[in-house]
Amino acid sequence: MGAQKKRAAAAAAAARVSEDPDDLARQPLQAILLADSFTTKFRPITLERPKVLLPLVNVPMINYTLAWLEAAGVAEVFVFCCAHSKQVIDYLENSEWFSQPNFTVKTIESHNIISAGDALRLIYEQNVIHGDFVLISGDTVSNMSLTQALQEHKERKKKDNNAVMTMIIKKSKPSPITRQSRLGTDELFMAIDPNTKQLLYYEDKADHSKGTICLDKMLLAENPSISLHNDKQDCYIDICSPEVLSLFTDNFDYQHLRRHFVKGLLLDDIMGYKIFTHEIHSSYAARIDNYRSYDIVSKDIIQRWTYPYVPDVKFCGNRATKLERRGICFTAFNSEIEQSRSAQVGSFTVIGYGTKIGSNSKISDSVIGEGCTIGSNVLIEGSYIWDNVIIEDGCELRHVIVCDGVIMKAGAVLKPGVVLSFKVVIGERFVVPAYSKVSLLQQPTVHDSDEELEYADNSSGTVEFSSIQGTADQSNGEMTSESSEAHKPKLGTGGVGYIWSICEGGQEEEWRHSVAPIPEDKLTELSEAMDDDQELVTQDRTALSTSGELISDSNASEGDDNEDSKDDSVYFEKEVEATFLRAVEENVKVDHVILEVNSLRLSYNMTSADCAGAVFYSMMKLAIKTPHSSASELQQNTANIITTWQKLLKSYLLEIDEEIEIILKFEEMCLESAKEFSPLFARILHILYDKDILQEDAILRWADEKEGADESDKVFVRQSEKFIQWLREASEEED
């Protein structure tokens, strides 16, 4: 039995090896389609319907993805259903996708999966993926051709077995003001090797407040060339080798595809797995991640960037619409709509089959589903209205999403950013405030800001809901009257539904991901904030550069121009200065300051001469910063500070070299950063001598050293000539 098995395995292996070269080309391409995004961005809608079935320009999203997969030459798709799996499977079974020649769609169902990582682990266990596969989620719209990317992936794989994944990226400029892409996702930073296209760094959650990102030094050291991008958009289409699945199984803590898997692979250099990128130029690819991208992608579809997946082309079971010319641009129409003569339907609008539009209504830049009834004098702008919605006379809708079966009573107003979930009823003349989300279901109370937990909550919450929903729906049917009674004040007279409270901290960010465009005032606010930031940054930079110069010069005089140590000494000096200033402000004991400076010295690996220089530098800086009107006052200030802190300074002046360092430092300051001291050089030197900080030997040695220097360097020696002369005489006398 065992032997038999072995033989079979060997035969299989042999077959695989022999087939290998053309096998790669001939093997039918497989794809994994995740019909669940494992996030809560589309709540409350996704409590009742899975995200992939939400209509995008009147066609459920998953059709765009499947149509693309089919066109791209994928032979077999595994649709992984989790939340509302029954709805997804029912939909697919009734669609034409199951009856396509050369294109098989299979569903994998699971209820206790809480992340993409778990889903891939489950698929690995089922052992259905045999070769390279496309990993995509069911909310991606694209029209790119896979051939080239696939070819590249396979060639790389042949050369280097560790090239496990090819990620599709597209150039898209992020807005400098909001720091997010046009799809409403955060600005993404990528480091890519320009020659091999290898992905070296991926950061989608960068901290924008600082305006900086940190790269590992090794990244620069190991790669001969590297290009950093913030203008690339991740299309969330990945071509993976089968190893990816086993990697997920090996690393059971991988949950999120990008946050854990990609970053994990990039950081982990033990296994040496590599991720590459493929950039698409003319073709389109985007993932619908939040309400904003729903809006943007819808508009891209209407403007035909996704051709041939556009409303007037019958790419799946949808009813083809006809284009009609409105002004210069086009509007997609179904022939069977009843439109009043006085109704104005503007350009870039799609209107579904069997919809009625009353007189004097104005519709522009919107998508309206099938079987809707729109009364007269209604204003609809930039909105997404799904099927069988009833909008009575005089309503106003701007930049909102209205789900199936919603009833809006006469005169109701939806402010920008509102989302009305299924079958909500808005009362007469009720104004729904901006960015609010209204649902028949109550807001789940669990709220954890912790990300990991969020995953767990999300999907289990969703699953729970889907199971409860059946009963909830039934009871709702009977209880609508009661619940509407109870919530009358919330949605106006006759209104049914709950307004979800925006979770704490969410309010601030709500506008970023909403369907509504970013309001003008937010933009100005942001750009002002950004200007301030920039000023801060530039200020920092100037401060840095001056002190940097100081240090580099002093280092040069010591013949030490190592780049690293120069950098370090700049930081060290800054830190010492900060410590010193804090000590002055807070009246810290001298002993404590010494202790702190010592610890800094250890951590930066500095000599005591460096410490002395830094401490002295900070003291002089303090002196010059203290307000003063004349040179004598400045001298007085300096004397005071030196007196107060002489103990600190002295603790670093163990030998004569350190004292000379101080003089050199002082000289340098007088020449560059603190020219005010230059006339006072001799006097302050005297003070230092008086306070026993500098010994005469040090001063004399300094003078001797300077003897042979250029004339320009001798300015201060000459200034203090008298003093030096006096010192010389005194020492001779002593002798």
Added chain:
Amino acid sequence: MPDIQALVSDLASKLRKRRVQGSYETARLTAELLCAVILQHKEPTTNGAASLIEAVRRVGEQLIAANPVELAVGNIVRHVLHIIREEDLSPLTDIVGELKLSAEDDVEDIAEDENSQKSSATTDGCLLKPPLLLAVFEHLPDSATACQTFSSENIFAGKADKSAKKLKSELIKAVNELIEDINTCREGIAEQAMELIHQNEVILTLGHSKFVKEFLCAAKEKKRSFEVFIADGAPKFEGHILAKELDKKGLKAIVITDSAVFAMISRVNMVIVGVHAVMANGGVIAPAGLHVLALAAKKHDVPFVVVASTHELCSLYPHNLEVLLNEMRCPSELLNFEEFSDCIDYGIASSSSLLHVVNPAFDYVPPELISLFVTDIGGYSPSYIYRLIADYYSSEDLPPQQKPAS
């Protein structure tokens, strides 16, 4: 039968997804598919032709709906329907001939233009009469159906059994000839090159058309020396491909931009272009940019010659509502999405971006701007097109959508 259904839906989905494009390719595939449909069709003992017509029409409607812009599909479907009707009628001609229907004189001059399958089917060209007359007097469809029912039920019924098989084999033969015609139409067109292109002439063309290429190459092969201006045909710039191909054949080609056509037209002796479809009134649906070129040619009295094969002849008029004259293609052919991604951001401040891209695929060129059609069956003036169409299609099939299911 399920086999056929799979083939049909396969071609339909290819058309729908715009994977099969161009009139030549679509025409060929459609004809091959219809041939298979006829071959597989199980005829009922009576009324064989009618059920066959019904089957072909049903398939045709599916295909036309899949991509209404590809008019060649409809052309082939209608042509095949026309062939069936004729084959159905041809045994009748003996009987009808006896009944002495007149007006033979009218028809005789047309007979020479007819395809071989038709002349083989009949001796005196009498069969041409009903379609021709009906096409000219379009308001008489009733008489056509009357004629149809009359023929198939009363007279033909007795011979049904025997002729059913004969009909089918004749049909297969005829449709195969049609496929053959489609495959060889380029040579037919190219044969006339020598008569039209003269020594040291300057020819202007736009974009890339296989017909134009063959036409030019045929003249070159016969040692004519001439120059070709190629307008590059934005936004696809297929003119560049043509320039490459002509270069390989040793033809002197000069590439210009579309916008330079007016400047160049005065030096040109003749404009030769390929088109998407020829409408019944003699106008053409052509790649965008041709209308401008046609106007420029008119202004300078330069002959504007259209090369088209018979499968591009469309029995519809440009004002027919059923005709989808244009297709708006992807804006990324014009604009680089990446460069403009910040302009096409609808998320900022104003809801809709101010930048829009309109990329129509076709122009309509009215017949008065066209000097000559060169087809695989000879050269014709635009005013003669309706006669050609009457030869190729039966009026019963004209607007297939409006036809009630019989």
